[in-house]
Amino acid sequence: MRILPAKSFSTKREEDYGTPEQNRVVKEIIERVRTEGDQALFYYTEQHDRVKPDKLRLEEAEIQAAYEQVDEPFLQAIREAAANIRAFHEKQKRNSWMDPQPDGSLLGQVIRPLKRVGLYVPGGKAAYPSSVLMNAIPAMVAGVPEVVMVTPPATAGQPGINPYILVAAAEVGITEIYGVGGAQAVAALAYGTESIPAVDKIVGPGNIYVALAKRYVFGAVDIDSIAGPSEIVVLADSSADPAYVAADLLSQAEHDEMASAVLVTPSAELAEQVRREVSRQLAELPRKAIAQRSLDDYGAILTVDSLEEGIEVVNRLAPEHLELLLEEPFRYLGAIENAGAIFLGEYSSEPVGDYFAGPNHILPTNGTARFSSPLNVDDFLKKSSVIYYSRQALLENGRKIITLAQHEGLQGHARAIEVRLEKELEKEENRDGGN
Template sequence: TLAELELTQAELKVAFDALPAVQREALQAAAARVRSYHEAQRKANGESWSYRDEDGTLLGQKVTPLDRVGIYVPGGKAAYPSSVLMNAIPAHVAGVGEIIMVVPTPKGEKNRLVLAAAFVAGVTRAFTIGGAQAVAALAYGTETIPKVDKITGPGNAYVAAAKRRVFGTVGIDMIAGPSEILVLADGSTPPDWVAMDLFSQAEHDELAQSILLCPDAAYIDQVQAAINRLLPEMPRRDIIAKSLNGRGALILTRNMEEACDISNRIAPEHLEVSSRDPHRWEPLLKHAGAIFLGAYTSESLGDYCAGPNHVLPTSGTARFSSPLGVYDFQKRSSLIEVSEAGAQTLGRIASILAHGEGLQAHARAAEMRLKS
């Protein structure tokens, strides 16, 4: 029945309680780090502010959370409890009233980690549906699933197309494409590490993009040898191989400066600076969803537990967009309170400009507040 699509809070708690202790602890540790980061983000740029000018006029910005949001959690080729944390926790930190989760359950199989993550992250209601129809249900509402104000979270091409179609009826975070990683390497990192970092995105999808930029030809050969040696032991080797053959590249650059320039043109989702001195190159990097500095900062740590959000702009959109964050679950209203003294100054300015635009009612509204 339709009612059976909904997962109760009791079911989410049972899933959490049934996890092995090591998984429960890892989930809670990751959630705590994600929450801490987004609380800092809210404090830095997610709070209301105002000031008064010399005439006593108040100007400012009021920040308020959205009432209800929908989060889409992928569940096709792999299950992603990390996506639950990365979508629900910033919404919770922002103060969203209701968080509605949708997640596909292929062949009726419910992933216990996903349900447990929903419990830890504070999801309000959860439904076992996916695909374009789940996006439509969130956007327009059904007898079972409530209409939301915004939909966030990654999905396949059909989910992305559906989000594009419903934008305007609801807000969306972004149109996410296949996953990407770009590694800038100076040859100082063990080549096996870099090979595995390239695998870490290639294993998502045959269309994922994994690129290495390096000025050291011998090092590139070492990374290629590591790829050839490590690939056969990977459980998702077929997907990785198709991704690397179709969308992967090991590129020899003239120097690290050129590598940075190319990276800025690509504007990757994930950018690793695998260098002895990553802070030398970071100032040259303008466009990336997330920048991972240093050999020990594998992209996979960002996917799960570093703290910053792993829902990132793809397909070059990092040139003009940002990672999912608390700000995506808030909206801003301008605050204006003009004093009597301020109305005398502003009214004259507004009147002149309004007459110039031929909008007499605008001008009169300002003039009526002027002292004769």
């Protein structure tokens, strides 16, 4: 790893909007699924996944059969992880509220879950059971009544869905699973087909075709943010164990050649120790080639003059994952403005959050922690404003509303209030006349 001064180092990468050819292909797939429905899904599944299913939805028995293919330690670990994730996300729930006014009006906000959410799960090597948990549980906790899953019907050319994925889905309560992947699956979720009713929101990672398809259907349905390559920044002082720092940097670097792992430290000694420790640990890593490439292109050890400068660098980079391997990590928590997830102290290694502790591992990447948040229960809720205006409120405020409408040249708005004020006046006159 390179040791650099922190000044102008950036982890920012240009977003991938696909090639014109990729965009054309995705558009064609989506239009065809939109017009031809299931028929197009079968066509593309045969083309892309080289399997010829006779139906799209998995039978309950197929899902249950997956349990026989997974080992007991995995099952126990994923059950406990799911319980932790559920407990954490329960804390994010919110109530609808009403705010009664002195004039008898009622204002408020109704908060409801979305009705139907589709979770995309990639096939092949990027099929992570932990991602099924992290995407589905916040939706379930929000109260979404229909959470459905789509995933390619074949893994690396072999027919059959990864059993670990199916078990993860079953464990969180997903029973509606379709064996269809790629842009065609996204199109089906967005517009609906004979077999797959349309959803309100699509979440989950995928390759460039899936990402482009999500971008394309956004508006017809909601989508989650398009995840960029993974990132970690470790802010460490001389109290940090170089072996821990190196292992944590490598745990991100092994994800992807585009992943970014950065150490920020005021300790020149730690910088040098970590550099050596990374080389040593890297040699033992099965995904060595990927990690090496990631460290060469997007990794760095950044030296700073002080922890305060280190905090500034962190806030500028706005990392997806931030570890504070500091003697007093909580002392600096309040100064962290931009980070997806913040891990404090020597036992809070980043994989603790990836798999088990409870917070979500779907986090803002590529500097978007400046304005984005980890996937959470709010992402599956929607709000409606509620306005009940009393007679007294309209009589007291009607003229002010008319004034504002007229200043914007919207006479029709003013008339909607005037017609009521006139009628109320009339009623009063009639009452007075009756006396």
